[in-house]
Amino acid sequence: NAGVTQTPKFQVLKTGQSMTLQCAQDMNHNSMYWYRQDPGMGLRLIYYSASEGTTDKGEVPNGYNVSRLNKREFSLRLESAAPSQTSVYFCALTTGANSGANVLTFGAGSRLTVL
């Protein structure tokens, strides 16, 4: 997962607590994404950011907010965590444009449990 750093790797929250997942890149790419992965559900897009200062909703944005204050960082915030938000969260970047393919490169993931 060179170039994409997610923190924290693990987190346990109680229902109603808030927290922010952080994602940082060192590759100077514009597009960044947050996905969640649940058993039997595959990877689902929560939010994405095409460039610094812009964000857009994905397939499952409810209960989340995001922030892209600079090119390097894209954070995902849970304002009031719910058990349904128990999941593995992946940050991803669009990389590889020079090869003719804009592929997604994923971070190592953040495993969140909401009790």
Place this chain on the structure above:
Amino acid sequence: QKEVEQNSGPLSVPEGAIASLNCTYSDRGSQSFFWYRQYSGKSPELIMFIYSNGDKEDGRFTAQLNKASQYVSLLIRDSQPSDSATYLCAVRGNSGYALNFGKGTSLLVTP
């Protein structure tokens, strides 16, 4: 909702055999197609991508695309136990760079 469908498996093949993984998609405007491998507890990693109809080979892996049938497949030749993982099919539409993923097919290669 733009669907990407995969059989969940598990698909079990003996070592040395060819593993065939299949994927269908609903959006005819889809432009590019990706196969990712994901080991348990790890993040997805790209195996290969394909844009054009036909076959694309990379080592032991071959991706096949048929846009008329909205079908993409991945063949793994000379399967090894280390190939045991979940394989994710992903599709990009005609706007933006986000990928729409299938739920993945679990592959088990038995010695």
